[in-house]
Structures are given as C-alpha cells and as structure tokens.
Amino acid sequence: MVDTHMKEANLKRSDEDYAMIENSTISCYDDHTRLYDTYQFAVVPGYREMLDIVAKTAARYLSMQPKILDLGCGTGNASMSILREMPSASIFLLDGSEKMICAASEKIASLNPGAILGSRVADLFRENWSEELDHEGYDCIVSTLVLEHLPFDRYKAVIRECFRILKQGGWLLASEGYSEEGSDMQEWFFQEIEERRMKLDLELSDFVAQLRNEKEMHYYTTKARKMEWWEDTGFQHINVLWQYLCLALMAGQKEI
Numbered sequence: 001m002v003d004t005h006m007k008e009a010n011l012k013r014s015d016e017d018y019a020m021i022e023n024s025t026i027s028c029y030d031d032h033t034r035l036y037d038t039y040q041f042a043v044v045p046g047y048r049e050m051l052d053i054v055a056k057t058a059a060r061y062l063s064m065q066p067k068i069l070d071l072g073c074g075t076g077n078a079s080m081s082i083l084r085e086m087p088s089a090s091i092f093l094l095d096g097s098e099k100m101i102c103a104a105s106e107k108i109a110s111l112n113p114g115a116i117l118g119s120r121v122a123d124l125f126r127e128n129w130s131e132e133l134d135h136e137g138y139d140c141i142v143s144t145l146v147l148e149h150l151p152f153d154r155y156k157a158v159i160r161e162c163f164r165i166l167k168q169g170g171w172l173l174a175s176e177g178y179s180e181e182g183s184d185m186q187e188w189f190f191q192e193i194e195e196r197r198m199k200l201d202l203e204l205s206d207f208v209a210q211l212r213n214e215k216e217m218h219y220y221t222t223k224a225r226k227m228e229w230w231e232d233t234g235f236q237h238i239n240v241l242w243q244y245l246c247l248a249l250m251a252g253q254k255e256i
Contacts, residue, residue, distance in 0.1 A: 035204060036075050036100075042200055045192045046244030050144065050175050053242040053249055055081035058140060061171055061251075064088055066139035067117065071162070072096070072124065072146030076104025082142065083112050092133065093119040125154055130161050137167040145247075148176040148218050155219070156229055163233050169256040172235065175242075175249040179220040185246040186220070192245075223248055 040047050055078075058066070065088045070079045073093040082089055091108065095101050098121045108116055122129040124146070141162050147155055162172050179186055197205045223240055227250065230238050235252030242249040 034103075035207070036103075037077065038204065039200070040077070043193055043196045043205070044145075045189060045196070046247050049244065050242065050247065050249060051077055051081040054078055054142060054144060054173055054175065055085040057173055057241055057249070057251060058082045058089070058142070058171075059085045061253075062086070062089075062139050065090070067134070067137075068092070069094060069133065069138045069141045069165070070104075071141050071143040073104045073119075074100050074144070074146075076107045078142050078144045079104065079108055079115075080111060083108065083115055087112060087115075089115060090117045091115050092117040092138070094122055094129070094133075096121065096123040096125075124150060124158050127157070129158075130165055133165055137165055138170060139167055140171045140173060141166060143172075143174045145175060145177070147174050148220060149216070151219055152221070155226075156233070159230060159233050159235075163235065163254055166254045168254060170254045172230075172252050172254075173249065174251075175247065176226075177218065177220055178223050178226070178246050178248055180222055180246075183246075189245040189247065220246075223250065226250065 058068070059082075062068075064086070066086065067090050068079070068082065069092045070076070071094055073079060073095045076093065079091045079093070083091070093101050093104050093108075093116065095104070101119050101121060105116060105119060117134070120132055122131075147158065150158060159172070166172065177186070177189075227238050227240075230250070230252045234254065236255055238250065238252040240248050240250050
C-alpha cells in the first residue's frame with residue numbers, strides 16, 4: 001500500500017497507463033468475487049460499521065423513495081445496508097466487474113427484487129462511464145472503498161461527473177482510505193488486517209491477500225485535500241461523518 005500524498009500531480013497518463021491500472025484492479029475483483037464478502041467482513045477493520053453508517057446517513061438525509069447510484073457496487077453490500085434501512089429506495093448498480101454486478105444483483109433480488117433500477121458495467125477510468133445513466137439524476141451517489149483506487153486526476157474528473165448527475169440537493173457519500181502526515185493510522189490499520197487474516201482459513205486468506213497486493217492500486221491523500229477537491233467541484237456541507245483509523249466516510253451535498 002503506497003502513500004501517494006506527495007504525488008498529486010500524477011503526471012499526465014496515457015490511455016495505455018489507465019488501461020493497465022484499470023485492468024489490474026478490476027481483474028483483482030473478478031478473480032475473488034466469490035470470496036469477497038467472506039474476506040471483507042472478517043478482515044477489513046470497521047467494514048460492517050461503515051456500511052451501517054452509510055445506511056443511516058442515507059436514511060437521515062434522503063427522501064423516503066430515493067433514487068441511488070451505487071458507484072463501484074461490488075457485491076452490493078452498501079446497497080443491501082441501505083435497503084434494510086430504506087426498503088423503498090431504488091438502486092442503480094455500476095461497477096467495472098461484471099461478476100461483481102451479477103453477485104450484487106442476485107443478493108439484492110433476494111431481499112428486495114423491485115429495488116434494482118438497472119445496472120451497467122463501466123470503468124471509472126474511462127470518460128464515458130456515466131453514459132446510459134438516468135438523465136433525470138440521482139438523489140444520492142454512494143461509493144464505498146472505490147474512489148481510493150483512482151489516480152488523482154481521474155478522481156477529480158469522477159467527482160465532477162458525480163456532481164453533474166446528482167439532482168439539486170443530492171448527496172455524495174463516499175468512504176475511502178486516507179493518509180495523514182505524521183500519523184501511523186495506516187500502519188495500525190494494516191496491522192489489524194494481518195491479525196484478522198490469521199483467524200481465517202489461511203489458504204483462502206492468503207489467496208485474496210496476495211491477489212490484492214499484486215493487483216490492487218491505491219492513491220491515498222489527506223481528508224483535508226479531498227474536501228478541498230469536493231468544495232472546488234461545488235459540493236456544500238462537506239463533512240467527515242465517521243472514521244476508523246485511516247478509513248473514513250465523507251458526505252457532500254449539491255446545492256438546492
């Protein structure tokens with residue numbers, strides 16, 4: 001895991017560079033879709049609590065029948081948490097991995113089959129990721145442990161597009177990993193991961209951990225810096241609503 005706080009410039013990347021990063025991260029999740037939930041819930045510190053806070057935040061700030069885009073939906077855990085809190089919500093699933101979308105769709109259909117608005121396989125590394133989404137906009141965009149995989153120039157482009165497709169008064173809720181200068185929170189976080197991994201089936205745990213170490217790309221910076229990027233985009237009422245070590249949930253609203 002590399003702290004890229006000092007690499008905000010990211011230099012100019014070619015399409016080939018993006019394709020390499022994109023394919024590496026997406027293939028990582030394609031390769032362990034079946035094991036994703038087992039690993040996440042058992043190994044990632046604060047993961048279940050993070051999902052609960054996302055759901056409670058959505059229930060507090062959104063109308064009773066919100067239209068939500070799950071950006072980088074994975075196996076649908078954030079959407080499932082929201083639907084347990086708000087059964088009347090409608091969800092559109094978007095992810096770079098078709099296998100993940102299939103897993104999410106099956107899971108959500110078992111809980112609330114009418115909740116899925118639609119789905120799309122799309123890569124956030126591509127400029128056209130938001131094509132075919134509802135032009136009337138969304139009340140909320142939820143993204144859990146996704147945006148941290150984007151180089152900073154792509155990150156800024158994606159949140160600009162999120163701002164555009166949100167309805168007036170809509171919310172962006174994003175949980176990500178962060179790095180803070182002079183803090184050992186990341187080291188502490190990854191130590192906890194290792195301790196939790198040892199309590200799992202080691203063959204399963206080693207497979208997922210090695211896959212992520214080899215293929216996953218992360219781009220960390222401070223919460224303050226990302227809050228500035230959100231503010232520059234036009235988001236208001238930006239706050240960090242929850243944090244566990246280096247993992248935090250940030251919320252921002254498009255002006256009403």
